[in-house]
Amino acid sequence: MRRSPHTPYTVPALEATEYAKEMGLEMPFHHACFRALWERGEDIEKTEVLAAVAEEVGLDPRGLEEALRKRAYADAVQASYQQAISYGINGIPAFTIGRYLFTGAHPYDFFKQVVDRVLQEGVGAG
Secondary structure, X not given: OOOOOOOOOOHXXXXXXXXXXXXXXXXXXXXXXXXXXXXXXXXXXXXXXHHHHHHHOOOOXXXXXXXXXXXXXXXXXXXXXXXXXXXXXXXXXXXXXXXXXXXXXOOHHHHHHHHHHHHHHHHOOO
């Protein structure tokens, strides 16, 4: 992982993901954005970076740039944000495992403890 000294403003990437979703390429685009940010250290708040990622997965980069310029998916992103807040999610990444909701990056051992607890709680359920 290449952690950039700059934390990108991710709203453009979220809007671009909505565009990719509409075009049927949400997950390939999402994964390509992840690689751009964490493997190549690229700034995913920049339209030119998002356009290159779009092209990488077979999306029309000009169509994406136009959608971003017009803020065509701003309302969809805002609605998703409001929905997340209503569920108690106030950070990213956010995870739910069983009945547990937590946000932020955590080490492997933390995830293992949560999964082990959920599995243990499930044994007596039913």
